[in-house]
Amino acid sequence: MDFSLSSEHEMVQKMVRDFARSEVAPTIRDWDRKQEMAPETLPRMAALGLLGVCIPVRYGGQGMDYIALGLVCEELEAVDSTLRVVMSVHMGLNSLGLLQWGTEAQKQLYLVPQARGERYAGFALTEPGVGSDVARMASTARRVGEEYVLNGEKMWISLATKAHHVLWFAKSDTDAADPHESITAFILETDRPGVTRGDIHGKLGVRAGSTGWIACQDVRLPAANRLGEEGEGFKIAMACLDNGRYTVAAGAAGLIRASLEASIRYAGERQAFGHTIDRFQLIQQKIALMVRDYEAARLLYLRAGWMKNRGQRNTRETSLAKWYATDASFQAASEAIQVHGAYGYSDEYDVERYLRNARGAMIYEGTSEIHQLMQAGYALGLRQDAALRRELPAFDAEAWQAEA
Amino acid sequence: MNIVVCVKQTPDTAATITVLDGKVSWGDAPLVINPWDEYAVEQALRTKEAHGGKVVALSLGPEAAREALKHALAMGCDEAILVSDPALEGKDSLVVSKVLASAIQKIGGVDMVFVGRQAVDSDTGVTGPQLARRLGWPALSLVAAVSALDPAGKSITVERMIDEGRQVVRSPLPAVLSAVKELNEPRYPSFMGIRKASKATIPVWSAAEVGLTSVPAAVLAWPEIIAPPKVETKCELIEGATPAEAAAKLADRLVAEKVL
Numbered sequence: 297m298d299f300s301l302s303s304e305h306e307m308v309q310k311m312v313r314d315f316a317r318s319e320v321a322p323t324i325r326d327w328d329r330k331q332e333m334a335p336e337t338l339p340r341m342a343a344l345g346l347l348g349v350c351i352p353v354r355y356g357g358q359g360m361d362y363i364a365l366g367l368v369c370e371e372l373e374a375v376d377s378t379l380r381v382v383m384s385v386h387m388g389l390n391s392l393g394l395l396q397w398g399t400e401a402q403k404q405l406y407l408v409p410q411a412r413g414e415r416y417a418g419f420a421l422t423e424p425g426v427g428s429d430v431a432r433m434a435s436t437a438r439r440v441g442e443e444y445v446l447n448g449e450k451m452w453i454s455l456a457t458k459a460h461h462v463l464w465f466a467k468s469d470t471d472a473a474d475p476h477e478s479i480t481a482f483i484l485e486t487d488r489p490g491v492t493r494g495d496i497h498g499k500l501g502v503r504a505g506s507t508g509w510i511a512c513q514d515v516r517l518p519a520a521n522r523l524g525e526e527g528e529g530f531k532i533a534m535a536c537l538d539n540g541r542y543t544v545a546a547g548a549a550g551l552i553r554a555s556l557e558a559s560i561r562y563a564g565e566r567q568a569f570g571h572t573i574d575r576f577q578l579i580q581q582k583i584a585l586m587v588r589d590y591e592a593a594r595l596l597y598l599r600a601g602w603m604k605n606r607g608q609r610n611t612r613e614t615s616l617a618k619w620y621a622t623d624a625s626f627q628a629a630s631e632a633i634q635v636h637g638a639y640g641y642s643d644e645y646d647v648e649r650y651l652r653n654a655r656g657a658m659i660y661e662g663t664s665e666i667h668q669l670m671q672a673g674y675a676l677g678l679r680q681d682a683a684l685r686r687e688l689p690a691f692d693a694e695a696w697q698a699e700a
Numbered sequence: 701m702n703i704v705v706c707v708k709q710t711p712d713t714a715a716t717i718t719v720l721d722g723k724v725s726w727g728d729a730p731l732v733i734n735p736w737d738e739y740a741v742e743q744a745l746r747t748k749e750a751h752g753g754k755v756v757a758l759s760l761g762p763e764a765a766r767e768a769l770k771h772a773l774a775m776g777c778d779e780a781i782l783v784s785d786p787a788l789e790g791k792d793s794l795v796v797s798k799v800l801a802s803a804i805q806k807i808g809g810v811d812m813v814f815v816g817r818q819a820v821d822s823d824t825g826v827t828g829p830q831l832a833r834r835l836g837w838p839a840l841s842l843v844a845a846v847s848a849l850d851p852a853g854k855s856i857t858v859e860r861m862i863d864e865g866r867q868v869v870r871s872p873l874p875a876v877l878s879a880v881k882e883l884n885e886p887r888y889p890s891f892m893g894i895r896k897a898s899k900a901t902i903p904v905w906s907a908a909e910v911g912l913t914s915v916p917a918a919v920l921a922w923p924e925i926i927a928p929p930k931v932e933t934k935c936e937l938i939e940g941a942t943p944a945e946a947a948a949k950l951a952d953r954l955v956a957e958k959v960l
Binding site for chain 1: 732767770771892894898
């Protein structure tokens with residue numbers, strides 16, 4: 297067993313850390329206050345290759361492995377969650393979905409520009425009336441000749457107003473006996489007639505990110521834009537979530553680390569009762585808990601990444617990593633505020649933003665409750681993962697880095 | 701243009717330095733490429749991109765210095781060479797400049813050498829000028845801009861940072877240039893560069909292999925690092941019946957304390 301990162305991974309870590317610290321950290325508070333995404337965020341992430349980090353070179357990507365994706369997410373969220381959210385939807389939920397399920401033609405048409413960062417991508421599953429209970433979605437896709445006609449509305453969609461392509465899920469068979477088999481996945485270009493979208497403001501956290509809604513009214517989509525088979529949409533959505541949740545878990549580990557580092561820094565400076573407060577045991581207890589949770593969260597996500605590299609199904613391990621890391625990140629940010637006292641309650645320090653940002657991750661990409669049900673289901677033998685028609689390809693350095 | 705850029709592996713700038721048993725220690729601080737050297741690498745790469753040729757990154761140090769070279773490769777350098785020899789451990793800049801000069805002569809046909817203005821660990825800032833002297837080339841230190849470069853005519857014009865402003869200096873090539881942060885904005889390593897760097901074979905040259913039959917003894921030693929004295933602060937309230945009286949008392953106190 298080898299717990300060390302390769303020198304390649306360490307260089308990726310440093311590069312992303314330097315980028316986030318020097319280009320994002322100095323202004324993130326202002327963008328968070330404005331509730332707007334900094335206009336340079338996506339172009340810079342694209343220019344650095346982050347938007348194609350673990351996609352094979354022949355599909356426009358950088359040819360790194362799934363561990364590198366996790367490390368990128370950890371470093372980005374250690375500065376701000378909004379950056380990691382970009383990776384979650386563009387890479388985890390969409391691009392890796394295309395890599396797993398797309399036809400060669402779809403990969404050339406959609407994955408290549410996404411991996412190059414020329415097009416941004418999103419994932420449209422959640423609806424105003426449907427979150428965890430995906431099978432009850434109201435969006436429809438009616439087949440008319442060689443086209444589908446899409447109707448419906450999606451809500452809480454990251455990059456809703458920025459994405460050029462989204463994976464869109466809709467019911468193509470409203471009479472299916474099993475509602476899980478009624479859903480079909482589509483690659484939707486957001487500039488098609490009938491697509492409208494907008495941003496949502498007033499969120500508790502990820503305020504410097506773009507979250508919004510997308511509506512389709514009689515949107516005509518060629519049948520070639522269908523991803524996978526008809527009725528396979530639920531399985532595709534869940535497979536995409538295995539990758540999205542991985543990025544959320546890795547990012548949450550970064551948020552715990554950021555809370556820990558901020559707490560150590562502040563506790564070493566702040567004086568009370570004649571000592572710096574890091575000499576007090578109750579402060580030390582908070583630091584110790586953050587250390588424990590950071591290391592556990594990191595090991596959990598790295599295990600999931602390692603399994604992805606090997607091509608092993610990792611739904612259980614990814615769910616566990618996501619549940620543990622996000623719950624722990626909220627706790628860490630809350631304790632970091634406590635360490636900072638009243639200063640932590642204002643946005644003069646970063647920790648209050650960490651807390652607001654951490655909260656959403658306990659809801660999106662599977663609520664903490666859903667993950668607990670999943671874990672109990674696996675442990676009790678009530679749940680097992682059936683093989684998929686197409687699995688996420690195992691990382692193969694030679695194939696990933698080949699030019700064509 | 702055949703360009704050499706000298707890089708050093710140093711502790712992160714946030715590291716705390718201590719001396720244990722006469723040996724300098726940075727504890728377990730992460731090691732990084734000397735931040736000033738990143739400006740040197742960037743300028744070397746820009747020069748190559750504008751005028752063609754190749755950039756060789758050169759470092760003198762222990763095995764760990766390989767990581768600084770990998771960073772330079774990941775930024776885009778074509779090759780990297782590590783000069784490493786137990787006999788060179790702990791040597792001062794005078795010895796370092798001799799070894800680097802010998803390595804540059806061994807590389808051969810070099811038109812320009814870039815270095816960072818100083819290394820963040822020892823902060824001497826003299827390796828560049830000493831290297832130039834060893835090579836017998838002009839030393840263009842503290843370069844903030846390259847205004848003109850004529851590879852065919854073998855000449856360069858640069859702006860040097862000086863207290864009075866900027867000094868324009870014209871020099872023949874080859875020359876040694878030391879970079880300051882006003883020179884450019886270093887690029888991040890690219891993923892492709894990172895992949896290339898991680899697979900690169902970095903040759904290691906010993907002192908003998910760069911042509912040094914004996915290593916001169918270091919002249920300088922660091923027997924001790926003295927931490928800056930702790931600043932004690934105390935608060936004293938100056939009172940007076942009127943603001944003018946308080947101000948006069950304050951002025952007297954400041955004069956008494958030799959602040960004014």
